Amino acid sequence: MASGIRDKVAILGMGCSKFGERWDCDAEDLIVEAYQEALADAGIETSQIDAAWFATAIEEVHVGKSGVPLSVALRLPNIPVTRVENFCASGTEAFRGAVYAVASGAADIALALGVEKLKDTGYGGLPQRGAGPLNDMVRANGSAPGGFAQLATAYSQKHGVDMDTVKKAIGSISVKSHANGAKNPKAHLRKEIPLETVLNAPMIAAPLGLFDCCGVSDGSAAAIVTTPEIAKSLGKSERITVKALQLAVSNGQESGHNSWDGSYFLTTRKASERAYKEAGIEKPREQISMFECHDCFSITEMVTMEDLYISNEGEAWRDVLDGFYNADGQVPCQIDGGLKCFGHPIGASGLRMLYEMYGQLLGRAGERQLQDPTFGMTHNLGGQPHQNVSSVAIIGREGA
Amino acid sequence: MVGIKAYGGYVPRRRLPRSVIVENNGWFNSALKGYSKGERSMCNWDEDALTMAVEASRDCLDKTRPDDIKAIYLASTTMPFTDRQNSGVLGTALNLGQNMMTMDITSSQRAATSGLINALSVVQGTGGSALFAAGEHRRSQTANNNELMYGDGGAALLLGNEDVVAEYVGAGQVAVDFVDHYRGQNADFDYNWEERWIRDEGFMKIVPEAVQAALDNTGLAAGEIDHFAMPGTIRNIAGMVAKRCGFAAEAARDNLHSVMGEAGTAHSLVMLVDCLQDATPGQVIMVIGWGQGCDALVFRTTDKLPTMANRQGIKGHLAHRKEETNYNKFLAFNGLVQQDGGLRSETDKQTALTTLYRNREMVIGFVGGKCEQCGTVQYPKARICVNPNCGAINTQEDHKMAETSATIQSWTADNLTYAPDPPHHFGMVTFGEGGRMMADFTDVDEGGVAVGDEFRMVFRIKAADERRGFNKYFWKAAPKVQAS
Helix, strand or coil: CCCCCCCCEEEEEECCCCCCCCCCCHHHHHHHHHHHHHHHHCCCCCHHEEEEEECCHHHHHHHCCCCCCHHHHHHCCCEEEEEEEEEEEEHHHHHHHHHHHHHHHCCCCEEEEEEEEEECCCCCCCCCCCCCCCCCHHHHCCHHHHHHHHHHHHHHHHHHHHHHHHHHHHHHHHHHHHHHHHCCCCCCCCCCCCHHHHCCCCEEEEEHHHHHHHCEEEHHHEEEECCCHHHHHHHCCCCCCEEEEEEECCCHHHHCCCCCCCCCHHHHHHHHHHHHHHHHCCCHHHHHHEECCCCEEHHHHHHHHCCCCCCCCHHHHHHHHHHHCCCCCCCCCCCCCCHHHHHHHHHHHHHHHHHHHHHHCCCCHHHHCCCCEEEEEEEEEEECCCCCEEEEEEECCCCC | EEEEEEEEEEEECEEEEEHHHHHHHHCHHHHHHHHHHCCCCCCCCCCCCHHHHHHHHHHHCCCCCCCCEEEEEEEEECCCCCCCCCCHHHHHHHHCCCCCEEEECCCCCCCCHHHHHHHHHHHHHHHHHEEEEEEECCCCCCCCCCHHEEEEEEEEEEEECCCCCCEEEEEEECCCCCCCCEECCCCCCCCEECHHHHHHHHHHHHHHHHHHHHHHHHHCCHCCCCCCEECCCCCCHHHHHCCCCCHHHHCECCCCCEEEEEEEEEEEEEEHHHHHHHHCCCCCEEEEECCEEECCCEEEEEHHHHHHHCHHHHHHHHHEECCCCHHHHHHHCCCCCHHHHHCCHCCCCCCCCCHHHHHHHCCCEEEEEEEECCCCECCCCCCEEECCCCCCEEEEEECCCCCCEEEEEEEEEEEEEECEEECEEEEEECCCCCCCEEEEECCCCCCCCCCCCCCEEEEEEEEEEEECCEEEEEEEEECCCCCC
């Protein structure tokens, strides 16, 4: 295996806009909001940035294509700006681009910024859109919750966990995330909810009710990265470095070959296995201090807990009910409130997750601060369970 | 001997009790109240004359695809396309190849019987076999009598010269421009004239003339007719005509009014198939087609008739029944009300005809691939095998998927996506011979799906591009046909 990214790149600064229904903002406003914070945190000027990666997924409903919207919004000095899109992993992809640029030596300082302005579609949920002329002829009609809901039927069947228990476990996941999000001023939804509310909510796609689905919001997040040496020279004494960046993409096996049973994410398993190896982590359940996983739906989070090898297969529901992932549990999950409370402005989400892990590692998380975290992990899952893109990133204290 | 080698039928699962129509419209048209008995069949939102013809044809062919078919005919007055050959779509959906004649027959309630007489004569000349299908999905204005009289359905016959289950004995035809109703070009609905006139001057005079011609041509006597299958929505009209023609009192067959209504030009064949399911070897059947004249066709069943026992036919589909008491749903499925589908329904549904042509076997014919190297069946067929342990390049041969079983691996009922009949059920189905796909479901009830259920694939409308008048067709998973 290649030597990997571990400790080759440090995060110099990060920023994150307030997420929510930002009726008064265009994407440009959100971009500048996240960027200003990141720039101030990094303690540099725009002129010091050598290259930028810009993540936005559903460009047709807000900024359009290319790197131009970012370059114009920030008046970047004609540096390379690459627009990336890889479903819900888009934000993490921008980060990967910037990190790799620094690691290669092509750039000293690079920017990754993601944004999505989703609230100009006129309805809740992600925009309904085409998938190309051939896909549109054969692809099943279904919403995002419809695709992910099926994990629950397959999981229940495979592990012999009755649907009431599954429903209670995934409901508890949402309760936990709302409890965390209530403490986060940047979250969209800041209200604790009781389990009964979750269980009795209107059905969106069986068995997922309204509170099993993450919100939809506007938001932006940004990271400025450099080498540990440059970070040091810029006066950063406490440095957070990248430990692993992995991406796994479906090749049609899950959707077309009968070896996949529909109860797990094949890609997340591959990406996390590689990420742990890259980061030198052997016992994730013990070594990962905290993580943000892609809780687009509560069932996604539960299944992912297993695919990230934090819970044993078929047992995540038990860990959830035991409070293992709560803020005061062994491995807190979605300590910032997750997609559940932030909503999912697609291009921004991966960077928003890293923003929380970074803040926690630096002891900046205020009311939500966990005790002495060492490694923080983020995970994105884009597409559908049967065909998707999965990213895993691990960051931590330099030298850990 | 030329005749019918196999038959198949189709009636949509949903049945609308006439009492529901009367309850909703009786306030406006009190004359409807005399017709509140029985029920009519109604298409699901994704069914039309073509999809019903496909299903009837599949029933008829019973998973086989004969390689000697020289012609495919489709009869209907409600075909989805006015200028795109509908029988061509039927042939592609059935994977019957392309070296044959395909023809649409339309413009009269008599189209199916006239077309059938013609097709029998052609197949006698060409040898081989021919598929003759009919489907009808007539719409009527709300509160119109036709709403109570009509039903949706289809039928199909495989014609040939050997191993026939019913020999074609002959026919009599009369052509008279007797306009009991009509539907002009671009009109949505039929326009009808007075029923008493249609009975006395129409049926009672014109049908006996055609019957006599058929008897003369076949050398049969009226008393030799065991089954007299005549559509007609006028009360007891078949009995009256049978009596005038000198048929035995019990010969006139039930027109299925009480269980499905009249399926337009398809109804003669629907009644013929229903009759063949009742008949015993050696019986003589006369089937009538009515419409600006009359066709009278005579068949004699053979000792091969019992080989058809595994067809669902009309009777099997009639038993596969679900009562629909929501009149608004009937209106919506038939495009009789303007619904607000919400913003999610507004996506553009244009079809790239180039893409459709390249992939017609995959999309319309539901043909996947089978890797010659490792034997893995997959959908869609791809250049590189999907089996993670194979990955061979350019090794896939065509593999027809439509007739294999489809087992539910995972599913959901989606309330968020736009669907004409929410919640929209869909899920991963695995096929009996290998392969899988995330498929739309149809004809399922809420709470009526479970992991492990064995479904079958059906040809349906995937989406209607209303802006351009184009139906997109594809295959969906549906519960197997079984008596409820």
